[in-house]
Structures are given as C-alpha cells and as structure tokens.
Amino acid sequence: MKRVLGLWRAGLAALLLWCAMPALAAELPPLTLADATAKQAVILDTRPSYFYQGWPMAGEKQGGHVVGAESLSAEWKYSDEEWAQALKDKGLSPDKPVALYGEPRGVAEVARLLRQQGIKQLFELQGWKEAPREHLARWQQLVYPLWLADLQAGKPVAAAPKGDWKLFEVAWGAPKAYLLSHIPGAGYIDTNSLEEEPLWNKVSDEALKKLLLDNGIRHNTTVILYGRNTMAAARAAHMMMYAGVEDVRLLDGGLDAWFVQHLRTETGLANTFKPAKDFGVTIPAHPEYYTTLEQAKTLLKQPDGALVSVRTWDEFVGNTSGYSYIKPKGDIPGAKWGRGGVDANSMSDFHNPDGTMKPAREILAMWDEWNIEPNQQAAFYCGTGWRASEAFFYAWLMDWKRISVYDGGWYEWSMDPKNPIVTGERKPQS
Numbered sequence: 001m002k003r004v005l006g007l008w009r010a011g012l013a014a015l016l017l018w019c020a021m022p023a024l025a026a027e028l029p030p031l032t033l034a035d036a037t038a039k040q041a042v043i044l045d046t047r048p049s050y051f052y053q054g055w056p057m058a059g060e061k062q063g064g065h066v067v068g069a070e071s072l073s074a075e076w077k078y079s080d081e082e083w084a085q086a087l088k089d090k091g092l093s094p095d096k097p098v099a100l101y102g103e104p105r106g107v108a109e110v111a112r113l114l115r116q117q118g119i120k121q122l123f124e125l126q127g128w129k130e131a132p133r134e135h136l137a138r139w140q141q142l143v144y145p146l147w148l149a150d151l152q153a154g155k156p157v158a159a160a161p162k163g164d165w166k167l168f169e170v171a172w173g174a175p176k177a178y179l180l181s182h183i184p185g186a187g188y189i190d191t192n193s194l195e196e197e198p199l200w201n202k203v204s205d206e207a208l209k210k211l212l213l214d215n216g217i218r219h220n221t222t223v224i225l226y227g228r229n230t231m232a233a234a235r236a237a238h239m240m241m242y243a244g245v246e247d248v249r250l251l252d253g254g255l256d257a258w259f260v261q262h263l264r265t266e267t268g269l270a271n272t273f274k275p276a277k278d279f280g281v282t283i284p285a286h287p288e289y290y291t292t293l294e295q296a297k298t299l300l301k302q303p304d305g306a307l308v309s310v311r312t313w314d315e316f317v318g319n320t321s322g323y324s325y326i327k328p329k330g331d332i333p334g335a336k337w338g339r340g341g342v343d344a345n346s347m348s349d350f351h352n353p354d355g356t357m358k359p360a361r362e363i364l365a366m367w368d369e370w371n372i373e374p375n376q377q378a379a380f381y382c383g384t385g386w387r388a389s390e391a392f393f394y395a396w397l398m399d400w401k402r403i404s405v406y407d408g409g410w411y412e413w414s415m416d417p418k419n420p421i422v423t424g425e426r427k428p429q430s
Contacts (some may be wrong), residue, residue, distance in 0.1 A: 031123035033131050036099040042091050043069040046102035046110040049356045054139025064135030066128050074106035076353040089362050097121040101128035137399035142252045145261045161222035168225050170232045181265045188270035194239050200384040201407045205283050216273035219244045219280040226251035234390035244285025253356040291379040291406040300334040306378040308338035310387045318423030323383050328414035330421040336370040347390050360398045370428040374400050381406035
C-alpha cells in the first residue's frame with residue numbers, strides 16, 4: 001500500500017510540474033525581435049525540427065524558422081557529453097543572451113535544460129509568428145510522421161503529392177523486421193535489388209527500370225521512403241532520382257520517428273502494387289547524379305571539384321577500413337573529409353539527437369571546415385554508397401546544383417593497387 005501511495009504521489013508531482021511549465025515560460029522576460037538583434041542574442045526554435053525545416057504548423061500560412069534562428073527542440077535528449085558540442089554548434093555560452101520561441105511547454109523545457117548548462121540570460125521572443133522566416137530549400141521532400149499519417153488518412157496536407165503516391169520501407173535482405181512491424185500500406189524494397197556484387201554498386205539501368213516498374217513506379221509517381229536506418233532509404237532515393245523519379249521524399253528520422261509518435265503499425269507480408277507498363281522517361285534522366293571511378297579521378301584535378309569522403313575520421317586517416325570485407329585502410333589522396341558518424345553504419349554527425357536531419361547551417365559549417373562549398377562540383381562517397389547517398393540527399397535538399405555519388409567509393413578505389421592511398425592525420429587544404 002505504501003508503494004502504491006508513493007507512486008501516486010510521484011506521479012502527481014510530475015503532473016503538477018508539467019502543468020506548471022507554461023507558467024515557467026511566462027516567467028522569462030519578453031524580448032522583441034528588434035531588441036534580440038540589438039543584443040546579438042542567440043534565437044532558439046524549441047519546436048520539433050520539421051517545423052524549423054519548413055513545414056507550417058496548424059493555422060500557419062508559412063513554415064520555417066525565424067531568420068537566423070538555431071534549432072534546439074524540447075523533444076531532444078542530449079547526454080552530458082553531447083551537451084558541450086550542442087552548445088558550441090548553436091553558439092550558446094553563458095555570456096550570450098538567448099531568446100526562445102515555440103509552444104509554451106517547449107520553451108519552458110528548453111529553458112530548464114539551458115539553466116542546467118549554465119545559460120542564465122534567457123528571454124522569450126515576442127511576435128515570432130509574424131517574423132520573417134527562412135527554411136530548407138526543399139523542405140517538402142523531408143516529410144514527418146504526422147504528415148504521413150494524415151496523408152494516409154485522406155486528410156488535407158501541406159505539399160500534398162500531385163498525383164499517385166506510394167510508400168516503401170527500404171532495408172538490406174529479407175524483410176524479417178518488416179514482417180513484425182511496419183508502417184501500414186508500405187511496400188518493401190530490398191537493397192539487394194538496387195546493388196550488385198562484387199562492389200555493391202548500382203545495378204544496370206535495365207534492372208533498375210524493372211524494379212521500378214514492378215513496384216508501380218513511374219517518373220511522375222511520388223515515392224515516400226523510410227528505413228530503420230535512413231541510409232538505406234537514402235540509397236534508394238538516390239537511385240530513383242538518377243533514374244528520373246521527379247518527387248522522391250524521405251521520412252525524416254526513419255521508422256523510429258514513427259514509433260516515437262505512437263502511430264499505428266501493422267504486421268505481415270509486404271504490400272504490393274500493380275506494376276507500371278512504362279516509366280515515362282528514358283533512364284537515366286539524371287546521369288549527372290552518378291560518378292564513376294574515372295570521373296572521380298578527373299574531379300580531383302578540377303579546380304572547383306570536391307571529392308568528399310563521408311566516412312568516420314578513423315576511416316579517413318587509415319586506422320580502420322570500416323568494413324570486415326574491405327581490407328585496405330586509408331583514403332583517396334586529395335579527397336575532402338565530409339564527416340559521417342561513429343562507424344560505417346552511422347550518420348550521426350548529420351543528425352539531431354532524434355535521428356532527424358540537422359539544420360542546414362550546421363551541416364554547412366561542418367563542410368566549410370574542409371572547404372566543401374555549394375558552388376563546387378561535389379561527388380560524395382563512402383565505402384559502398386549508403387552514407388554517401390544520405391549526404392547527397394541532404395545537399396540536394398539544400399539546393400546544391402552540381403552533386404553526385406561516386407558509387408564505387410573506397411571499396412572500388414582500394415581494390416586496384418595502382419590507385420594511390422593516403423593515411424595519417426591531415427588538415428584541409430586551402
């Protein structure tokens with residue numbers, strides 16, 4: 001009985017604290033946008049990242065974030081070790097004022113977390129809903145769970161597909177996890193049907209065309225992709241864009257984002273679609289999205305070229321190859337380090353704590369350190385193409401004009417002993 005009473009009291013205390021959060025937000029001194037600018041305050045958007053990226057909230061005519069704002073969602077959970085880097089990335093320090101905006105509870109939660117990190121000069125931004133906004137160039141292509149759920153339910157949604165649309169889960173191998181739980185109505189694409197040995201490069205254009213037609217995909221079909229690892233979905237997205245699918249979208253944060261919202265899933269065999277008779281355009285419609293070994297070598301000599309290694313630092317300097325089936329260690333001389341994650345299965349450098357895409361300004365800052373710029377002709381590569389495809393998709397979302405994936409990557413390059421290899425610590429070239 002005492003245990004039950006104790007749990008009841010603890011629950012009541014938590015409920016009272018949550019209910020009090022709007023009041024806590026109200027305690028923050030108000031600050032106008034003009035005054036925030038004058039004080040050189042850091043402006044923080046505390047809403048979910050999809051509103052920051054460009055999706056409008058209910059009742060809004062415009063989406064996106066206040067011009068110049070950083071994103072720090074109340075939904076994110078940083079470890080103690082991660083907080084230091086987060087504060088650095090967002091320009092936060094005890095000597096700088098911070099103006100927060102968003103829903104009251106979100107503002108209150110972020111304010112509480114910042115106080116724990118020693119950030120005390122906190123204000124609540126006034127008039128943010130009417131302030132000028134900016135957004136990710138192609139925010140519509142990075143969808144979020146509640147938007148997808150509304151689309152499935154036939155409800156009106158922003159940036160709705162113009163015609164036929166299809167949803168697919170993408171993963172490697174047989175759909176074992178898919179059979180146990182997947183988003184309702186999703187088809188299934190095995191990456192083995194997109195890649196082939198020995199290098200796990202793209203299948204032939206004819207094989208790619210057959211895969212698309214078998215799944216009822218034409219050039220004007222809106223294709224929404226998700227994965228248990230977003231890299232797999234990005235791999236499929238790149239190949240579909242290369243082929244000529246005009247409207248390819250990724251579920252930001254992947255299946256985990258769907259689970260977090262407690263949305264309905266289903267079990268059983270993959271949904272199948274009526275095959276399409278013709279694709280509608282010649283494949284590939286965008287051959288420029290694909291870079292070969294010889295083109296990669298040419299790019300290294302190009303004054304405005306950037307061959308970008310999307311790998312871990314340990315892979316880049318040669319401490320590990322990153323893969324059990326790739327023996328040589330090191331990287332391509334002249335390549336620029338585009339960051340990656342903690343290992344070959346991670347793109348955490350590009351992700352918020354919940355697995356969604358980081359703000360463009362943070363990705364651009366990472367790339368700028370290695371002189372990777374939007375006006376360059378950039379080809380992204382990794383070991384076998386998955387991480388590179390995600391970096392490619394993010395660059396495309398930011399409207400980079402001359403981008404591609406060097407499909408062979410480190411696997412192909414390192415297989416030929418005639419190709420030079422570099423190892424060891426190194427810094428960006430000017």
